[in-house]
Amino acid sequence: MALPARRASDIAFWSPFRVFDDARNRELAEFGSRFNELVDAAFGGVEPARGWTPAVTIEETDEAYVLEAELPGIKREDIHVELDGGVVHLHGETTEVERTGEVRHQTRRTGTFDYRVSLPVEVDADQVSAGLTDGVLRLHLAKATPTKPRSIEISET
Numbered sequence: 765m766a767l768p769a770r771r772a773s774d775i776a777f778w779s780p781f782r783v784f785d786d787a788r789n790r791e792l793a794e795f796g797s798r799f800n801e802l803v804d805a806a807f808g809g810v811e812p813a814r815g816w817t818p819a820v821t822i823e824e825t826d827e828a829y830v831l832e833a834e835l836p837g838i839k840r841e842d843i844h845v846e847l848d849g850g851v852v853h854l855h856g857e858t859t860e861v862e863r864t865g866e867v868r869h870q871t872r873r874t875g876t877f878d879y880r881v882s883l884p885v886e887v888d889a890d891q892v893s894a895g896l897t898d899g900v901l902r903l904h905l906a907k908a909t910p911t912k913p914r915s916i917e918i919s920e921t
Contacts, residue, residue: 815876818854822881828891829883829905836899837872843901845894849912850886854879 821835833850835843838858846853860874883905891906 778907815878816873817879818877820854820879828907829885829887829903831881831901831905832902833901833903834899835877835881835896837903838899840896843896845901845903847887847889847892847905850883852881852883852903854901 821832823830823832831854833854835856835858838856842858843854843856846855855876855878857876858874886908887904888908893904895902
């Protein structure tokens with residue numbers, strides 16, 4: 765004698781944690797909405813900039829910081845470097861090259877790029893130089909010379 769076939773819907777699946785499913789889903793939804801509110805507050809309702817970050821190396825010598833950023837194929841006029849206090853801001857944009865054929869594979873980055881770094885020592889803004897050679901931007905940021913202690917003579921008044 766054959767047993768009657770059971771359909772999957774006839775079998776009750778028991779899960780001891782099922783009672784928490786609704787509560788967990790509510791908490792996740794609430795967390796997501798609160799997170800979005802925090803992001804909106806932090807960025808003033810403006811979505812944070814999307815883009816890529818170039819590969820950067822920063823070297824410190826006794827007299828300067830040397831920052832090298834890899835920006836292959838990017839024109840000099842499309843790169844912007846700003847120095848504000850001890851913060852170096854490197855940003856710009858590269859556009860996709862117009863192709864005549866169908867692109868089958870691409871790993872080159874296009875669009876906006878952005879990089880910021882705070883330097884631990886004050887930089888002499890008048891002694892900053894930048895050069896672009898073979899797709900590598902090189903910034904030479906001279907350290908500000910600290911004031912040397914000196915003895916002050918007290919005169920009689």
